[in-house]
Amino acid sequence: MPVCGSDKVLQPPPTLRPYQQEAVRRVVAHFRTTHDPAVVVLPTGSGKSLVIAELARLARGRVLVLAHVRELVEQNHAKYRAYGLEADIFSAGLGRKESSRQVVFGSVQSVVRHLPAFQDDAFTLLVIDECHRVSLEADSSYRQVIDHLRGCNPRLKVLGLTATPYRLGQGFIYYRHYHGMVRGSEDCFFRDCVFEQPLRLMVKQGYLAEPRRVDAAVERYDFSQLMPSMAGLFREEELNRVVAGSRATPGIIAEVVERARERRGVMIFAATVAHAEEIVAYLPSAEAGLITGATPSAERERIITAFKTRELKYLVNVAVLTTGFDAPHVDLIAIL
Structure with missing residues (x-):
């Protein structure tokens, strides 16, 4: 053609x-x-x-x-x-x-x-x-x-x-x-x-890295009492009851930071907005950014650019950067 x-x-x-x-x-x-x-x-x-x-x-x-x-x-x-x-x-x-x-x-x-x-x-x-x-x-x-x-x-x-x-x-x-x-x-x-x-x-064939899974967060948060909806999703208020303000969160983030010591880019997927805001508070402030569905467009672009140019090492989001996000330098993902 x-x-x-x-x-x-x-x-x-x-x-x-x-x-x-x-x-x-x-x-x-x-x-x-x-x-x-x-x-x-x-x-x-x-x-x-x-x-x-x-x-x-x-x-x-x-x-x-x-x-x-x-x-x-x-x-x-x-x-x-x-x-x-x-x-x-x-x-x-x-x-x-x-x-x-x-x-x-x-x-x-x-x-x-x-x-x-x-x-x-x-x-x-x-x-x-x-x-x-x-x-x-x-x-x-x-x-x-x-x-x-x-x-x-x-x-x-x-x-x-x-x-x-x-x-x-x-x-x-x-x-x-x-x-x-x-x-x-x-x-x-x-x-x-x-x-x-x-x-x-x-x-x-070496085109994708072999995944290595660590179930640390699953062991520390207790989701056993939550029931998904007919669509297979969990309600935000129910997730918040488990993760927001949990005594487990500081230890989990400390472990993420330790595992990220030699990493270039870290993406953290939080369960809810309140959870994400808490996570960011435990990360090095000069190296972390947060994006949610409410983040204004200009601010969102600024944070993403800073992450892709490695001015920021950690990028926390809530079900936002799941499709079409291209950041090849990311070498650690934490799903909390």
Whole structure:
């Protein structure tokens, strides 16, 4: 598939790993024979953004790449620009609403509110990052975008990428696996999983570090009396009764600091906001930052930048930096 040269700048493209090259090859081969929506399964840390960038680079027509958080939009856009190519961003959270270039990286929330900006039959490929979020409901945001683009071009190709193709309450998000197994139901939106890279193989090949688990926090907090909701989640007030003000917290954080002595970047996931605020109080004040859902945008960006540039060693958060956060220097994670 040739590259549109209008936005091209001479620059060596990133080198894809063998499994990334195979993923791209499988996707191209699939869409040469069918318009059925396809899925690629790649573990966290395997470089989905580079696979997306390569497919966008190869595409004949226009490409829209969707994600549900601005961090992913920004990250995917940056990987595409690493090829020396320019692309638009359509995301209110990033303060940009551009849609004229061949490739557009957008947040689904912004795109679904401005569908007339994408009234173009030249869109031939729609890529959905974290595609396990595509609902079976016809009026969901993703489905509205898909239906709109298909209305403009019935031959639209739809590709999803995810690390988690199995969802509680739904099962597998695709119908068939390329190894021949039928895994999902007939009403799955995605028909075929065309490539999957196992997590164990990533570790074996040296692309991911072997995880080493320490259950220190589990031993010191007593969660045995808590009952999850039907959705499998715990209520914040119930978690607070266990962790907030617990006599165990100072000792746990002291152990984290000790284990982090020779580490470069430490991420700590707290159970609740009150828990996170308490954790930060026990960390070296000049080396720690806290991000919650209530952290203002500018402050959030400042803290993340300081962490990525290693001005801060510890970054505490509450269910915020879980998707699309790219900090390769992190070498210790504490889940409390």
